[in-house]
Amino acid sequence: MDTTELRELLSTDGLRLLDSLPAFDQTADVVRTVAELRKAGHSPALVAAVLSQSKLRSRAEAKFGPFAASMLFTEAGLEQATRLRVAAMHAGRFRAAGLARVVDLGCGIGADALALAAIDIEVTGVERDEVTAAIAAFNLAPFPHATIENADATAVDLGGYDGVYLDPARRSDARRLKDPADWSPSLDFAFEIGGRLPTGVKLGPGIDRDLIPAGVEAQWVSVDRDVVELGVWFGAVARPGVGRSALVIGEHGTAELTAPADSEDAELGALGEYLYEPDGAVIRARLIGDLARSLDARMLSDQIAYLTADTAVATPFAVCFRITETLPLDERAIKKRLAQLEVGTVEIKKRGVDIDPAAFRAKLSLKGKGRNSATLFLTRVAGKRVALLAERV
Incomplete structure (x- = not known):
């Protein structure tokens, strides 16, 4: 938006036009809307400015809630x-x-x-x-x-x-x-x-x-x-x-x-029945060790931000999964087992292994063929590469 468009937008007529528009609809016919506004006598610059603001207000609801409807925005802003x-x-x-x-x-x-x-x-x-x-x-x-x-x-x-x-x-x-x-x-x-x-x-x-x-x-x-x-x-x-x-x-x-500072990592331990995926803020703040101790959990492997425990404890700081199976990290073995379990949709998470989840999913050739869904963790346990089938608690 340049200063000329902004002046038109901030005019009484411009703001009135913006506020008169219906809620932004991604599926609406934009060409038809532009034609109708131009036919009503509005300049091309004003039409472009108000439609852009309408779209930005719609996107801004995620950050500003109902207040977005009375605010103005720039893309970068x-x-x-x-x-x-x-x-x-x-x-x-x-x-x-x-x-x-x-x-x-x-x-x-x-x-x-x-x-x-x-x-x-x-x-x-x-x-x-x-x-x-x-x-x-x-x-x-x-x-x-x-x-x-x-x-x-x-x-x-x-x-x-x-x-x-x-x-x-x-x-x-x-x-x-x-x-x-x-x-x-x-x-x-x-x-x-x-x-x-x-x-x-x-x-x-x-x-x-x-x-x-x-x-x-x-x-x-x-x-x-x-x-x-x-x-x-x-x-x-x-x-x-x-x-x-x-x-x-x-x-x-x-x-x-x-x-007061970064927390010390928790001790490594054997794989338990449950796996915790810490929230990204906890990982960035390097407070995984404190979180582990509060959950009576242990590290899956050195330098990997997954925790494991024998019991499930509700916490806002991590998502808990129940591990249903441990498999070798081999795409053919995993593909075969998912077919046996009739898994057609799989969520893939990985830490500590050099694998592209999207490419790995393509190799599994699931394509929604099964009636079940699962979460698959590709990671290391005690330094060894494994695949963990799990379900959200």
């Missing part, structure tokens, strides 16, 4: 935006620390600034891109104590603020930037601020852990088993004694596993 439920937790840290004025450097479309403003924290969002800044200003308009500045985050005077939040842009023209020095603002800039002020920095969950400074709280967050971010917290917004955290959000609600 929506992709990087914090889920509103997670942003509310970020904001809660600043409120718990008693911080009244917060600046959100690189605020994007304003998701975290929105959460801060919603709990009456005075927030200033700073965004370098002109179009994105205008969209953030629209999204924050209902809050009189929220402002948006179209400026370079690295040039902002932080003197009047109690705390800082940063979400460095890690893409440029749809290209992922691998070097943290190329992020906007850079990782060094973000961490330097953290050394001076209470600061939260949102990063991708797969970042090199060696880049995480000592003495901070590093919290990996998963939503519905998808690890969505790493939050690095400095000063008053970091919790005393918490160096590593796995925050797991799902149908169960919210659960958290914390520790």
